[in-house]
Amino acid sequence: MSENDxxxxxxxxxxxxxxxxxxxxxxxxxxxLPLMPGTVFLIAAAWCFSQxxxxxxxxxxxHPRLGSHVRRWRETGAIARRAKYLACGxxxxxxxxxxxxxxxxxxxxxxxxxxxxxxxxxxSRPEG
Numbered sequence: 001m002s003e004n005d006x007x008x009x010x011x012x013x014x015x016x017x018x019x020x021x022x023x024x025x026x027x028x029x030x031x032x033l034p035l036m037p038g039t040v041f042l043i044a045a046a047w048c049f050s051q052x053x054x055x056x057x058x059x060x061x062x063h064p065r066l067g068s069h070v071r072r073w074r075e076t077g078a079i080a081r082r083a084k085y086l087a088c089g090x091x092x093x094x095x096x097x098x099x100x101x102x103x104x105x106x107x108x109x110x111x112x113x114x115x116x117x118x119x120x121x122x123x124s125r126p127e128g
């Protein structure tokens with residue numbers, strides 16, 4: 001690693017660390033609110049922490065209420081049935097709301113493509 005890479009690495013670690021906390025907060029909110037899938041945010045937060053702070057990654061994975069979702073994903077790639085329903089339902093609702101806006105057809109097509117792809121991925125994961 002060159003000397004120029006050191007500040008960039010420090011900067012990206014700081015951004016990933018901050019993003020990890022934001023995603024953890026969204027994950028907690030998602031576990032409380034019925035229409036927001038919190039598990040996805042916790043998995044993303046764990047990844048951010050794995051790249052920026054092993055200490056906080058260990059904290060999140062070991063947390064008695066939050067860690068089980070991340071551990072289940074890491075061990076088996078499983079998503080709970082309820083979380084699947086919530087995630088796919090939220091994506092469908094998001095698309096319906098998007099169709100009620102003045103979004104151009106290309107935006108609707110792109111969103112539909114991405115949401116269908118994400119929904120198929122979520123639906124294809126094992127249940128746990």
